[in-house]
Amino acid sequence: MPEATTQPEPLKTLPEETRLQALRLLAENPELTQRELAAALGISLGATNYVLRALIDKGWVKAGNFRKSHRKRAYAYLLTPAGIAEKLRVTRAYLALKQAEYRAIEQEIEALRRELRSLSPE
Numbered sequence: 001m002p003e004a005t006t007q008p009e010p011l012k013t014l015p016e017e018t019r020l021q022a023l024r025l026l027a028e029n030p031e032l033t034q035r036e037l038a039a040a041l042g043i044s045l046g047a048t049n050y051v052l053r054a055l056i057d058k059g060w061v062k063a064g065n066f067r068k069s070h071r072k073r074a075y076a077y078l079l080t081p082a083g084i085a086e087k088l089r090v091t092r093a094y095l096a097l098k099q100a101e102y103r104a105i106e107q108e109i110e111a112l113r114r115e116l117r118s119l120s121p122e
Helices: 018-028 034-041 045-058 081-117
Strands: 059-065 073-079
Touching: 018 034, 018 045, 018 073, 018 081, 034 045, 045 059, 045 081, 073 081
Parallel strands: none
Antiparallel strands: 059 073
C-alpha cells in the first residue's frame, strides 16, 4: 500500500506578513481581481490563487459572484467575521514584531554612535 503523503496546511507555509497584507488589501477593496491582488502583493498569480484558497478554506474570506460588466463575471472577496478577527490578531502580532525590531535598531544605532564617539579624536 502506498504511503500517504500529507500536504502542509497552506496557511502554515504562508508568511504572516503576506497573510496580513492580503487581508488588509481585501478589506479595503473586496473587488480586487486576483491579478490586481497578485501585483499588489508582489507575488505570482498562482501564488495569489493559493493565498486566496487558503483564506477561503480557513473561513476568513468569502468569495461572492457579481457581474462586473454585461459579459464578465467577477468575484468580491469579503472578510468574514472570523477574517476580521484574524486580521486584528495578525495586525497586533505584526505591530509587536515591528516595534521590537525598531527598538533593536535604535539600540544598534546608539551603540554605533558611542563607538564613533570613542574612536573620534576630540
